[in-house]
Every structure is written in C-alpha cells, then in structure tokens.
Amino acid sequence: MEKLLYMQLVDQISQQIRDGMFKVGERLPSVRKLSQREQVSIATVNTAYANLEQRGWIEARPKSGYFVRRSSLDTVDLPSKSKITGRPKPVNINELAMEVQRGSSIKTGSSFCAAVPDINFPISKIIQRTFVSQARMGKTFGEGYDTPEGNAELRHQVAKRALEAGIKLKSDDLITTAGAQNALALALRAMTVPGDIVAVESPCYFGLLQMIESFGLKAVEVPADPKEGISIDALKLALQQWPIKAVVSIPAFSNPLGCSISDEHKKALIGLLQQYDIAMIEDDIYGELNFEGRRPKAVKAFDDDGRVLWCSSVSKTMEPQLRVGWIAPGRYYDKILHQKYVNSISNPSLAQSVVAQVMEQGQYERHLRQAREAYRQRSQHLLDLAMIHFPSEMRASSPKGGLVTWFEMPKSIDATQLYHYCREQGVRIAPGELFSISGLYQHCFRMSHAKPWTTQSEQAVGLIGQQLKKMLLQSN
C-alpha cells in the first residue's frame, strides 16, 4: 500500500534530522514553505509536524514555528576503553542465561530477547521447498556418514561467498559445523585446555560466556567501544599480563553492540596477534547483515599466516533450525577436523545440501538485499520508539547491521529487575548481567530488532519505557 503523504513527510524529515541536515535547536521550514516545496496541502504538513512532535523529534514554539528537539538517543558510552576491568575469571552466568534462552522461544507476548531472523521473508518458503524436494529425491540418504570436512557443494558455495568478505579460500580450507556455536566450540576446544585464559570483548555474547564456563576456562574481558569495537590498547595490556591462549571477537555487527570495526583496526588487531603469537577466533555470523554499503571485510581477510579461525553460519541470514555453519581454521585445520570427528563424526548432510542449493540459485542474494533493508528500518524504528518512550537519560548503541541494539541506563537502574518485571507482563528483553563476568552491565539490556513491528510490540516498548521511568524515579 502507498504510504500516506504525511507519513512520507515524517520519514523524510526524521531522516534529515538523523543525518544532521537539521541540528538540535534549529528551526524547521515553516508550514507554508514546506507545503509549497513538497507540493502537499497545509493540512498534510500540519499532520506531519504534529506526528513528529508527538514522537519527540521536534517541538512547537509559540509564534516561532517548529524546532528540532532531539536528533537521536545519545550513543552508549561504555567505561574505561583502554583499561582491563578485572583479572581473568571463571564464568558463572549459566542459570540466568538458560532461563532467558528458554523464555525467548515462548511464542506469546512480545519477545525482543532472541537474536533470531524473521521467518516471514520469501526465503523461508524456498528453503522449505528445497528441503522437501531433496528429501523426496532421497538425496544424501543411504550414502553412509558424510565426510568429517562436510558437504562439498556447501564448502564450494561458502568459499565463493567468502570472497565478498575479502577472504580467499578453497573449498578444502573449510569444515562444516552444526551452526556457528559448534564452530566456536570446536575452535575453543582445539586451542585450550581447562584452566586456560581466553580474551573476549566486553560486553560479550552470552552464548560464548556459557561455553567458556562449561569448558572450565577463564575469561578476561577486553572493553569494546560501540563504534570502534575491541580496544587494541586494552588487549595489548591483557596480552602483556596473562598467558592468553586465544582472542574471541565478533568484529562485524557484534552481539550485543551492533558495531563493526574499521579495516585499519582489523590490521592493528592482526599486528598485535602476530606480535604475541596468539590465535583469533572470529565469529562473523552477522557479517552479511550490513544495513548499508558493502559487507565488511573479515579480520581473516588480513590474516597472512593462518592464525584466524573464521566461524559463521546461516542461522541469522536463513534459519537457525538448519544448524548449518562452518569454520575456516587456517593453520589449525587438522586440530579442528579431529575435534569435529571425535565429537560428532560428521553432520547431517541434507541440510547442508539444501543450503548449498539455495546459495547457488541467486535467491539468497535477493533475500539478503531485502533482509538488510528490513532490518535497517526495524532497527531505526526501535531507536525512534526508544526516543519517544524511554527516559531521556538512556543511551543506545547505533547498530550498522545485525539483529540487536544495546541500551544503557543510569547506573542506579537494575536491568535484571527490569527483565523480571517485563517477563511477568509477557515482554522479553536480554538483561545486561548476562554479557559480563564482572557485573559490568547490570544497568544495560539488549533488544532484538529482527521482527516486523506490530501494534503489540510497539506498545511493549512503551511498557518498558514506563517501567524504566518508574524505576528511575524510585532510585532518585
């Protein structure tokens, strides 16, 4: 359906404010001027301005016109960018993480908890059809176990796609896995023994912290900047102090910050890893979900001596149920292949074959274009809603891709309490407590912007905002 005229105007003006064309405090064109310029009626402009005012973008000043009130939520400003905030520690977040994880699969209410893709894109039907047709043909059945390195067609497709990330691979450089989580687990197992220390970025994807906990490893948290990603200075300090076995990072559209690091930063990171002769486990699961421009290069693209283990999957771009992922382990290839073999012999081949076919047929590219734009708009809408409903003291990350947004509240607010309150109301968020082993983010929470917006989910953001305001009042 054509967007209503006034809504087109609302989108246009809010985008201009976001882009800095109109600064905070600046006067917007008068109603008459805008109506002449855009060739719309005075009533349409009035309705658009009223909508923007209601949403907190602009304010009317008597006899003077409309002025920009806010440009966006302030960007999160995480602590001590170049310092290490604690010693390496065993991890202990499993119980809350399991509860949150379980809650995220509940179908009722509004869940902003899980970073799972929207299943309403046409690709879902294409995957289903391909699955059915390959199963009917009896493809891969009766062939015994798949090889430990995994389906050759899939490895071929992944190697082709890796060129977009600046990585030059042959199919034989890849091993398929049961999702990215499995790839990370194989990598960690191959690189460490219980008691070893690994460096993780902070805030850190809690699935990784849970894994570190279950493997009996210790983690040292290296601060990540919402724009720049993992701090090189802080990582250097950590490498100087402790015998770290591997660095694990999500350089592209990280979970939970959504930031993506620059190529210069990637080169500096590789330089440091070479200096200390350390391996890096790169989780690139969100790399193809850029909102704008080109897909970012992987750190692996700058790795000339095979120390980066590049891990990814189709869980965020196609469907997590497929459990199809991969790893390009560089110089650790034999260790990873052995780990995969002793842990699972091989993976189910049918799902791998289905993914290979979908990737090959060009529908995947089309899907990615559609998904990137949809997620960009949904992420922006979440930030707009947060600006309207959340207290003005809040800060938010400004994701450039991926599925999640990070919110930071004044330190007096406990996000785990907020999580429990919201859960009782049927609204789910991921509390910041899960993303640190040192309690650094008790005042933060993560929301997924993957699902299409509905009146119910918009109201749920309002409910979170109301509770936040209440908690803030009580804490003052």
Ligand SMILES: Cc1ncc(COP(=O)(O)O)c(C=O)c1O
């Ligand atoms: C950063 C990150 N890595 C890995 C995973 C797990 O991915 P998969 O479903 O492919 O195992 C997730 C899932 O949320 C994630 O956010």
